[in-house]
Amino acid sequence: MFKRSLKVLSNQPINRVKPSPTIIQPLPNTTTTTTIINNNITNKFEKMTKKSMTIDNICQNVRNAQYAVRGELVIRAEAISHQLQKQRAEGTQLLPFEEIVYCNIGNPQQLKQKPLTYFRQVVSLVECPDLLDNPYIEKIYPADVITRAREILGSINNTTGAYSNSQGISLVLRSVADFIERRDGHKADPSEIFLTDGASVGVQRILKLLIKDRSDGILIPIPQYPLYSATIELYNGSQLGYLLNEEKGWSLEITELERSYNDAVAKGINPRALVIINPGNPTGQCLDRANMEEIVKFCLEKNVVLLADEVYQENVYVKETKPFISFKKVVKDMGGDYADLEMVSFHSVSKGFVGECGKRGGYMELNGVTPDIKSEIYKLASIGLCPNVIGQLVVDLMVRPPTAGEQSHDLYIKERDTIYESLKKRANLLTNALNNLEGVTCNTSEGAMYAFPQVRLPAKAVEYANSIGKAPDAYYCIQLLEATGICVVPGSGFGQKDGTWHFRTTFLPSEEAIEGVCKRIADFHQSFMNKYK
Incomplete structure (x- = not known):
């Protein structure tokens, strides 16, 4: 037998090794989620009883951990979204866009991908088994959906609540x-x-x-x-x-x-x-x-x-x-x-x-x-x-989706293939649009849901971002959000080769919306490049 990497260890003392300089450390020149929250806290706590938990005595690993996909950009996007809601309620239009487009995370249904019918039908019956006793159930649901729901319920004692x-x-x-x-x-x-x-x-x-x-x-x-x-x-x-x-x-x-x-x-x-x-x-x-x-x-x-x-x-x-x-x-x-x-x-x-x-x-x-x-x-x-x-x-x-011959099969295949072909089309459309931008190169998205273009930022933009304590790609992404309502994630949140700048964007906006997203990115990018040349 060969040596096992995983084995149960006794509680022996271990010599602790300090983090190496080559280890990826918390990202430099970026505002953390903690910082944003702290900056938004009012002085109302200053006069209260001394608190047991302070930012310095909590687990510092929690403080140091960064999750850029739900970080500074998203917090700012949510604040802008609330502002847009307020504008709509008041009948005003102060921002140059009407909604936030969340391209920061692979969250298809947030960007209007339709759920698969078979999945939702089965889940609805499993969540509410009494529906199966309805005398008209076979006129409402396909027979294979009913059979599948009964099979599942039989395996979980007829309830999803246990x-x-x-x-x-x-x-x-x-x-x-x-x-x-x-x-x-x-x-x-x-x-x-x-x-x-x-x-x-x-x-x-x-x-x-x-x-x-x-x-x-x-x-x-x-x-x-x-x-x-x-x-x-x-x-x-x-x-x-x-x-x-x-x-x-x-x-x-x-x-x-x-x-x-x-x-x-x-x-x-x-x-x-x-x-x-x-x-x-x-x-x-x-x-x-x-x-x-x-x-x-x-x-x-x-x-x-x-x-x-x-x-x-x-x-x-x-x-x-x-x-x-x-x-x-x-x-x-x-x-x-x-x-x-x-x-x-x-x-x-x-x-x-x-x-x-x-x-x-x-x-x-x-x-x-x-x-x-x-x-x-x-x-x-x-x-x-x-x-x-x-x-x-x-x-x-x-x-275990519906199989050939079952009543739900054809619709399932149609929905599956439509989603897949649309994602493939949007991936090509977005990467082509990004590659047409000045100073931007983007490898083909062979899979997944994202493009990760490299942006060669002007020296003046890099210098300015550093002067205000921002990673240059984070500054670019913030400006993109403020100008267009499109929320992406800076490459510094994923790690990147020194001296390069990137951002990650999904291609999940619908086919009807993706061309508009590409145009808004292109217009912003040209304006940004012109400003800092």
């Missing part, structure tokens, strides 16, 4: 295992699957399991989704960034992984896991099989756990050249010791064509994890009692 097993509802765990088997062509065991409140909770639990203190590091891509950097900071771990190559379509190069790993080891940091986001967020690239096999070999050689974030697996727009392949399939196809690589894979109902972000449903699958470690993961799940039941049921619908 706790489920901490690992998840057995019916859903079996459905997920069957889905994985169909997708990958390899066996999947329901006992190795945990249902979670979205993929994020699964990620947080595994990072909690892996990190003891700053001496433990997690290899994360740069740019990265800030769930990872924020959670690593919360758990007092070390962030070990490896740079994706923007000049080669945000490719992942093994030499860069080696550099990051070796730098950490030289400073006394133990790399525990490697995070791979495929398709990429915020960068939108898709991995090919050869690159994935290199990654698997790296993980086995270095004895690190592979964390495969695959929540965008249905959002691949280059299926002919780079179809989605799961890491589970890759390790099993490679065989031998690779098949037993310690790995956790994550999926969610929030992305893809499902877009049910608010339902908070997801799962993680363990591979090569020993029973004693799985028991500890179960303990972490038990502390949270159980995932929300509706989220679990939406996972079931995602992995």
Whole structure:
């Protein structure tokens, strides 16, 4: 047997290692959410009794953690949104736009993506079982919807209001295992699957399991989704960034992984896991099989756990050249010791064509994890009692949709394909529009829901932003919001190569709205560039 990365440890004292200078630290020259809130607090608390909690005596990891996707820009956008509501109530028009367009987060239904009919019909019956006793029910709902609702209700004692097993509802765990088997062509065991409140909770639990203190590091891509950097900071771990190559379509190069790993080891940091986001967020690239096999070999050689974030697996727009392949399939196809690589894979109902972000449903699958470690993961799940039941049921619908011959199948396929083709069209439209802007380059969005353009800001703009304590890309994004109502996220919130500036935007606004969004960005950008030339 090969050495295990994960093992249960006794409570031995550990020599703490100070954070390395190469570790990603809280972003410089950016206003934190805490700062904004503090600035908005009135003096009414100054005369009150001395408080036990102060900003200096709370856990400083909480204070240092940053989550740019819901950070300063969104707080400002919400304030402007309230101002717009007030204007409408008063019949005034002071701002040059009528609404905020939230392109800061992959939240499809916020931007008017229609929910899948089959999902909502089944959930409505499960939430209100009395509807099934209505004598006209078969005239209102398709027969397969009624059958599915009865099956689900039979598995949860006829109510969504009771706790489920901490690992998840057995019916859903079996459905997920069957889905994985169909997708990958390899066996999947329901006992190795945990249902979670979205993929994020699964990620947080595994990072909690892996990190003891700053001496433990997690290899994360740069740019990265800030769930990872924020959670690593919360758990007092070390962030070990490896740079994706923007000049080669945000490719992942093994030499860069080696550099990051070796730098950490030289400073006394133990790399525990490697995070791979495929398709990429915020960068939108898709991995090919050869690159994935290199990654698997790296993980086995270095004895690190592979964390495969695959929540965008249905959002691949280059299926002919780079179809989605799961890491589970890759390790099993490679065989031998690779098949037993310690790995956790994550999926969610929030992305893809499902877009049910608010339902908070997801799962993680363990591979090569020993029973004693799985028991500890179960303990972490038990502390949270159980995932929300509706989220679990939406996972079931995602992995087991209506099949050919069932009454709801044709409508489901039509809705699914319409959403997918529209996303693909909007991705191309947005990236083409961005590439037409002065000083902007944007790689093709091969997958996911985002574009991540590089903006070559004029020296005067960079100088001015620095003089007011803002990261230059954050200043650009604030000005974009104030001028157009479009809310995006600065690249500094995801990490980026020194001396470059980016922003992340979704292409989720509807086809009717996306062209207007592109024009507003273009008009603002030209004005901004002219101002600071």
